[in-house]
Amino acid sequence: MLPILLLLLPASSPALAWIPFEDWESGNVTASVGDSGQCICHVSLPDITFPANRxxxxxxxxxxxxxxxxxxxxxxxxxxxxxxxxxxxxxxxxxxxxxxxxxxxxxxxxxxxxxxxxxxxxxxxxxxxxxxxxxxxxxxxxxxxxxxxxxxxxxxxxxxxxxxxxxxxxxxxxxxxxxEDCQKDQELIKPDIGNCNHTGILSITKPMVVQMNAHLNPSYQYGGWGKDSKPVRGYESMYFYGGHTTPYVYDFRLFSDYGNLLLRAAFKIHSIPRGWEGAGDNFIIHRNSIYYQLNAPFSMSKLNLTNSKYEYRVIPAASKRFSYSYSTNQNMDFAADESGLWVMYASEESKGKVVIAKIDEKSFGIEDEWSTGAFKQLAGNAFMACGVMYATRSVDLNTEEIYYSYNTQTKEEKHLNIRFQKFQEKYSNLDYNPTDQKLYMYNHGYYVSYNVRFNRE
CATH class of the missing domain: 1.20.120 (Four Helix Bundle (Hemerythrin (Met), subunit A))
Incomplete structure (x- = not known):
């Protein structure tokens, strides 16, 4: 209500005549006669101010x-x-x-x-x-x-x-x-290990999410995991993991088998010494050696797990300007398949398109190279299987697809549409392993794997 309004008028004033007598006794208007004979009116009006603040x-x-x-x-x-x-x-x-x-x-x-x-x-x-x-x-x-x-x-x-x-x-x-939200069992596949008598990848199964990384921390979004692509005797069951909070590589953990990977019980942790730290997430283990990208100088690097010896080789044409779309610093991507060891990169000469290079394992040099039609910055990742490079890209938040392949034997390019599910939108590492014909993905801090089905018509 608004404050009371006081009107002081003589008792005989004609101005009081317009006020009905019954209103004088109401809650809104009251009247009384003062000591000097004047009439005092008390009028209470409703508060009609617009409540803008409310x-x-x-x-x-x-x-x-x-x-x-x-x-x-x-x-x-x-x-x-x-x-x-x-x-x-x-x-x-x-x-x-x-x-x-x-x-x-x-x-x-x-x-x-x-x-x-x-x-x-x-x-x-x-x-x-x-x-x-x-x-x-x-x-x-x-x-x-x-x-x-x-x-x-x-x-x-x-x-x-x-x-x-x-x-x-x-x-x-x-x-x-x-x-209640059941899904069908992952299709059982009996892989023909080591046999490349097929026409390429036919399909990828649904993801098998193992668990979160060994650090038990979702902040470790960068890294990779998997198995040795050509294990030495006694290490056939070994798994590796390297996870980091930034796209740099400074240690690796080794697990004797799958059970110890789940228990996070590493039998060895390799802390990379100063000056040999790596970058990017596309590292692998092949013949008990870790291959990863070195930034100073920009080169491919090798750590022999048997004797802890480090080596590096510069690829003059490789450029630091081109990375995969999901992560920075993924300039060199190492891969291994049934036919050997590979590294993929892009160069100024290739105008950002992926170049496939075959690595000579004895000399740790480049044996041969092939230029592809896949733009590296448009791809989510790439991997090799039976001498064929497969490039992936995002379809939506939950779907990835293999959209391109290049056969190093026939120099044939294909545009594909092989879709598979992602656990989460972005991933930093995707590699094929020829020992079990599986894809190993490091998906936003989680270990994820897929079975690969080949077209064996």
Whole structure:
């Protein structure tokens, strides 16, 4: 209400005649006679000022709410993708439990430890979903409870009779049914290792997301992982990982086998000495030697893991101006396949198009070169398989495609459309391994792999 208005008039003033008597006693108008005989009127008027400050406040609140809704929607999309990935891992766990049951003599403590690790990751995912979506749905509580029950069962079965492994498989089936967003099992492929009697890649399977990097930190977005492409005796099962927060290379971790990779139990960590630090993410291990890009001088570098000897070779034509689209400093891309060791780069002379170079492993020099029609800066990455270079590019946030190939034997170029799923939008390393015919991708801090199917018509 507005402040009271006082009117001082003589009691006999005709101005009072227009005010109805009943209003004098109302809540809006009251009257009284003063000591000097004057009439005092008290008038209260409603506050009709436009509340501009309130409207502005409401607009600000509305903007904040809209932003919060967008953030929550993005979280839903991200966690939806994670659910699909964990479902595939769940299917893999089910198969592994069945193998344990069918081969009780091969039962070891590590098998149960791996199950416990992956159950903890399921638990973390459900907790993140519940907290991020601010949901108190009974579904989340039920999933959380069942994961704890399965963990208890795994612990018990370590001391009970091995035939009780059936219980684990039943519990995994229940959890898989509750998640509801099931996808088909990854297609089983029996690769013909070492045989290039085919016409090229036919398809790529769905991604198998192993887990987050050995640092357990999503900030380690740059790096790579995989297996030795031509292992020496005694290191056939070895895996490597090099992860960094920037596109520079300063150490590598070696794991004796897949189980120790999952347990993050490296048997050796190579810290690269000052002056030999690398750049980019396209490094590989071939014949127990790590090949990576050196920036000072700009060259290809080699670390022999057996004797810890370092070497480098300059490629005069290679340029530092051209990198893949997902990451900087990816100027030299090393690859290995059934026919040997390769390095891919772009030069000023090639006008930014990829040049394939065959590396002579004995002299650590360039044996031969081929110019392709693939612009390096438009490609997400590239790899070699059976003497053919395959270049990839992004289709959308969740899809990548092999769009180009160059055959070094026939000098034939092809434009392809072989699509495959990505776990997350960007990745920093993609390499083919001829020992198991798989693609190894380092996808935004996660180990991801694919089976490759060749056209063997």
């Amino acid at each position: 409207v502005q406040h409401m607009q600000e609140v509305s903007k904040d709410l809209i932003l919060e809704v967008e953030i929550q929607m993005k979280k839903i999309v991200v966690y939806s993708g994670k659910l699909e990935v964990y479902l595939e891992e769940l299917l893999d766990l089910t198969v592994r439990v069945a193998l344990l049951e069918s081969n009780p003599d091969n039962y070891i403590k590590l098998d149960f430890e791996l199950l416990r690790i992956e159950l903890r990751e399921f638990e973390a995912l459900v907790s993140q979903l519940k907290e991020s979506l601010n949901s108190s749905s009974p579904m989340f509580d039920s999933l959380y409870t069942e994961i704890h029950n399965m963990t208890a069962i795994v612990n018990q079965l370590e001391t009970y009779d091995k035939s009780n492994l059936d219980m684990i498989r039943i519990e995994f089936a229940k959890l898989q049914k509750k998640l």
